Amino acid sequence: MNRDRHDRDRHSDREHRSERHRDRDRHINNEHRSPQRTVVHDREHRERERERERDRDRHHNNIINNNNNIRAGATTSSAILKSAIHEMTTLLIEEEAFFIGKETGRLMRWGELEGLGVLEDVQLEHQVVDAPGVDIFGEPLAKKFNFECECPRCRRTLAAQRFAPHLEKCMGMGRNSSRIASRRLAQGSSSQNSQNGNGSTGSGSQGHEKASSHQGNSAAGSAVSSQSHQNGDVASEEEHFEEDEDDEDWTMERKRKHTKKGTEKISPKRKGPLQRIKNSEGSRGRRGASPSVTDSPLSINESSLHDDDDFAALSLG
């Protein structure tokens, strides 16, 4: 059944096609036809062509509309994304600007903008410089070495590395300065004691006098300073300040550290107050002076036993 139908359709199509071919041929070969018949055929032909064109247009429009529909769906989602991205970027930028504005406003309320040199009231030379490659003073950021400084007290120019230790001593502050001061005090007091000792005992022995004079001479330089120190005049003491002395004192610790184990420690060149007293009194003892307080009774006896007569006396019983 179906097959028959199909065959019939096919047959009808073939007939339709053959008619079209005939029409075409007739159209081409118009010469042998009659004029009336050609006019009718032309009209029909034209109508058919118009219908075909309309069909084609409709089909074309349908395709276009379908495509447009697909694109329309895509643009809504992409438009949303675009608008969202745009809004997000503006949001982020506005937030950042907001934070910076708030921070600056806070500085303004706290009065820090004046210090930063933002306002025109601050002098140009004191304004903070805010430029790339340069620090806040306007100096280049490259490191500088070999700075020289001038001490405000003694007006000496010094290397930067030496400035801090020098200032420590120059101003009389710090550990070493206190040691120096205590040493000078001791020197001063010992010289005073020696002077007092001379006055109370009378002439005394020559060695004692010499020792005292020696002490006095040695302390002469510091006597003035000690007196001035006692008076409270620090500036005059500092006028006599010698850097070498205090450098030695300061570097003594380093020398001690460098000594090897097992060997005797290097005796310091500078002697403490007790050492000087001992030495001075020891020198007095050698010259036949009266025994000192520091000498022990045993030592006295030993010294006395060095005389032959006494020894002989002892041995005989």
Add this chain to the structure above:
Amino acid sequence: MEDYREQVKDIMEKIISDNPQLNKVTDKVEARLEQCGWSDEIRMECNRLIRQRGIENISDTTELVRDLTPFARSKVPTELKKELVAMLKDALQKELEGTKLNPK
């Protein structure tokens, strides 16, 4: 249009607060803005505005921010804008699938 903008803002803020990845993106954005010198330019502009108006005349910092915002938007370099767009596109594409946004 302003309503739509407000709507987007609310959604964006919610997304940023909920999504840790977007927080990272915002941190990156801040770092890039600082790196390219935009923050310094904005600070200088802020200082200039203060100098121009005078401290006494500025009662509220919101006025300052309001004047600063258009300048800030204009001063973002185009390369950075493209970078921002690329960063946000990936992060937002997934987030926006579930939201209702109608650009009108």
